[in-house]
Amino acid sequence: MKIRQISVFLENRKGRLYEVCSLLGQAGINIRALTIAETESFGVLRMVVNKPDEAISLFRKHNITANLTDVVAVEVPDRPGGLAEVLKVLSDGNVNVEYMYAFVEKFSEKALLVFRFDDPGRAHQVLSRAGITVISEKELPNL
Amino acid sequence: MEIRYWNQRLETLPRHELRQLQLERLREVVGYALQTPFYQKRLPKAGISSPEDIRSLDDLKKIPFTVKDDLRQAFPKGLLAVDMEKVVRIHSSSGTTGIPTVIYYTADDLDRWTDLLARSIVATGAGPADVFQNMMSYGLFTGGLGMHYGAERVGMAVIPVGGGNTQRQLQIMRDFRTTVLHITPSYLLHIHQRMPEFGLTPADLNLKKAWMGAEPHSENTRLKLQELFGIDIYNSYGLSEMNGPGVAFECVYKNDLHVWEDGYIIEIIDPRTGEPVEDGQEGEVVFTNLIRHALPLLRYRTRDLAFLHPEPCPCGRTARRMSRITGRTDDMLIINGVNVFPSQIEEVLMSIPEVGTNYQIHLSRHEGLDRLTVKVEIYSKLFTGDLAALEALKNKINEKLRASITINSRIELHEPGSLPAFEGKAKRVVDEREKL
Numbered sequence: 208m209k210i211r212q213i214s215v216f217l218e219n220r221k222g223r224l225y226e227v228c229s230l231l232g233q234a235g236i237n238i239r240a241l242t243i244a245e246t247e248s249f250g251v252l253r254m255v256v257n258k259p260d261e262a263i264s265l266f267r268k269h270n271i272t273a274n275l276t277d278v279v280a281v282e283v284p285d286r287p288g289g290l291a292e293v294l295k296v297l298s299d300g301n302v303n304v305e306y307m308y309a310f311v312e313k314f315s316e317k318a319l320l321v322f323r324f325d326d327p328g329r330a331h332q333v334l335s336r337a338g339i340t341v342i343s344e345k346e347l348p349n350l
Numbered sequence: 351m352e353i354r355y356w357n358q359r360l361e362t363l364p365r366h367e368l369r370q371l372q373l374e375r376l377r378e379v380v381g382y383a384l385q386t387p388f389y390q391k392r393l394p395k396a397g398i399s400s401p402e403d404i405r406s407l408d409d410l411k412k413i414p415f416t417v418k419d420d421l422r423q424a425f426p427k428g429l430l431a432v433d434m435e436k437v438v439r440i441h442s443s444s445g446t447t448g449i450p451t452v453i454y455y456t457a458d459d460l461d462r463w464t465d466l467l468a469r470s471i472v473a474t475g476a477g478p479a480d481v482f483q484n485m486m487s488y489g490l491f492t493g494g495l496g497m498h499y500g501a502e503r504v505g506m507a508v509i510p511v512g513g514g515n516t517q518r519q520l521q522i523m524r525d526f527r528t529t530v531l532h533i534t535p536s537y538l539l540h541i542h543q544r545m546p547e548f549g550l551t552p553a554d555l556n557l558k559k560a561w562m563g564a565e566p567h568s569e570n571t572r573l574k575l576q577e578l579f580g581i582d583i584y585n586s587y588g589l590s591e592m593n594g595p596g597v598a599f600e601c602v603y604k605n606d607l608h609v610w611e612d613g614y615i616i617e618i619i620d621p622r623t624g625e626p627v628e629d630g631q632e633g634e635v636v637f638t639n640l641i642r643h644a645l646p647l648l649r650y651r652t653r654d655l656a657f658l659h660p661e662p663c664p665c666g667r668t669a670r671r672m673s674r675i676t677g678r679t680d681d682m683l684i685i686n687g688v689n690v691f692p693s694q695i696e697e698v699l700m701s702i703p704e705v706g707t708n709y710q711i712h713l714s715r716h717e718g719l720d721r722l723t724v725k726v727e728i729y730s731k732l733f734t735g736d737l738a739a740l741e742a743l744k745n746k747i748n749e750k751l752r753a754s755i756t757i758n759s760r761i762e763l764h765e766p767g768s769l770p771a772f773e774g775k776a777k778r779v780v781d782e783r784e785k786l
Contacts, residue, residue, distance in 0.1 A: 212735075214733075214734075214735025214736075216728060216733050216740075216763075216765055217765075218762075218763065218764045218765045218768055220768070223765075244737045246737070246740075246741065248762045248763065249740065249762075249763045249764075251735060251736075251737050251740070253735070270730075270765075270766060270767050271765070272728060272730040272733045272765055272766060273733075273735075274733050274734060274735040275735075276734075276735045276736075
């Protein structure tokens with residue numbers, strides 16, 4: 208069960224992140240989780256939003272370089288060791304994590320983990336077998 | 351100040367005698383030029399079918415200009431005026447911008463060129479007691495070999511080390527008590543910055559002088575390097591079309607470069623009209639080579655901008671002085687001594703699918719070294735969201751550029767539409783290096 212992450216190319220320029228985020232805000236698109244991968248001269252903004260299709264067409268309309276990437280979102284209890292347990296399952300299952308980021312949810316005692324795997328199918332299998340909740344895109348807006 | 355001459359008679363020849371000598375030598379090289387397919391087509395149309403058609407130096411103006419592209423078109427033998435049996439040396443450009451160019455020399459040509467280098471060397475006060483470390487590249491580039499033979503003729507102890515390998519350069523300077531260097535300004539500064547690594551200061555060395563050429567530099571750069579090393583630095587100018595180094599050189603007064611006018615006729619023209627500019631005005635430098643017979647070049651447009659000092663130099667030499675190079679008439683960039691055309695960069699960028707159509711070439715200077723930054727827009731449709739892929743793209747661009755222009759660049763990736771776009775002729779080069 209994959210969800211779609213939006214990746215946005217950001218050049219190293221003052222105000223650029225604000226411009227991108229305010230576009231989403233004005234369009235009523237909510238960011239569920241986000242991270243920025245950076246190098247000295249540019250960055251890639253990665254985020255999970257409640258309306259990915261709208262977001263991507265909005266970016267394309269504004270000539271912002273963006274792309275959809277399949278990721279896997281997992282819900283874990285927000286307590287010490289929560290993340291480590293998931294990572295142990297993945298490690299034991301021999302699943303490689305390309306990158307990940309996490310978000311704490313406001314109204315529940317849960318945290319949202321977003322993973323990019325080189326083999327998402329296998330990751331999904333391993334996680335489900337261990338009884339870990341994988342979130343579908345449909346469930347996302349209600350979180 | 352002590353003035354030493356290599357050939358006092360020629361160096362102090364009264365101007366009218368100098369002009370007479372130029373006329374005789376011009377007739378001689380026109381005779382050789384008429385042996386080449388290239389000038390056989392060109393000179394008779396201008397009313398010059400034999401050396402006798404040159405009656406005075408004013409007749410030089412009848413001869414059409416020769417340009418770099420003519421050399422390319424004439425490659426490899428269209429400008430060769432003698433039998434290959436007479437040729438003893440070939441220098442060639444690398445041809446990175448297309449067809450290469452070639453220069454041939456007879457033994458007599460080399461002898462005359464070497465003599466002008468000996469003259470240049472002595473004009474800076476160097477002599478047989480000096481130990482000379484030649485840090486210019488040997489090989490097809492004329493800078494290394496040219497100066498090498500001039501220095502041997504003067505009787506200096508020549509160390510033909512060539513460019514690169516800073517640790518070895520410093521070790522040789524220390525072991526042989528080197529007194530004179532032939533080097534580019536950027537490399538000299540680099541040497542200074544690396545010295546602490548090897549536990550050395552200029553006081554540990556025996557350096558007295560450096561001849562600095564191959565890349566334009568400001569007076570401030572000279573002054574700074576003189577202070578850092580506690581040495582005298584002299585400007586050197588040359589180009590392979592005019593044999594190589596030793597076309598113009600500074601004397602001990604370090605007040606711009608004496609053009610050896612018995613070897614080269616210099617003209618300063620308005621690059622747009624081709625007409626001579628007024629004395630002292632800046633323009634494009636045009637040379638006629640009076641001393642090379644194997645490959646004669648008449649009224650060759652260098653695309654270098656400079657001006658002539660009309661007033662004489664206190665050293666007593668009658669050869670007029672030209673300023674250091676103040677710019678170029680074309681868009682050639684000189685980056686740490688390497689000639690780069692923006693078109694070379696564009697060609698590479700446009701061969702990479704992930705790169706958009708807009709780009710910018712940015713030049714700056716850091717700790718005395720030029721830095722080339724190439725800003726490119728990424729092509730949106732090929733953006734995958736993968737950071738590693740973007741880093742790999744940067745490396746790929748740098749590798750491909752280096753294969754073409756031989757130097758490293760910093761690659762900056764930008765969003766599509768973010769670099770300044772131009773209508774008509776784009777200004778793609780931003781040069782923030784200090785002005786000359």
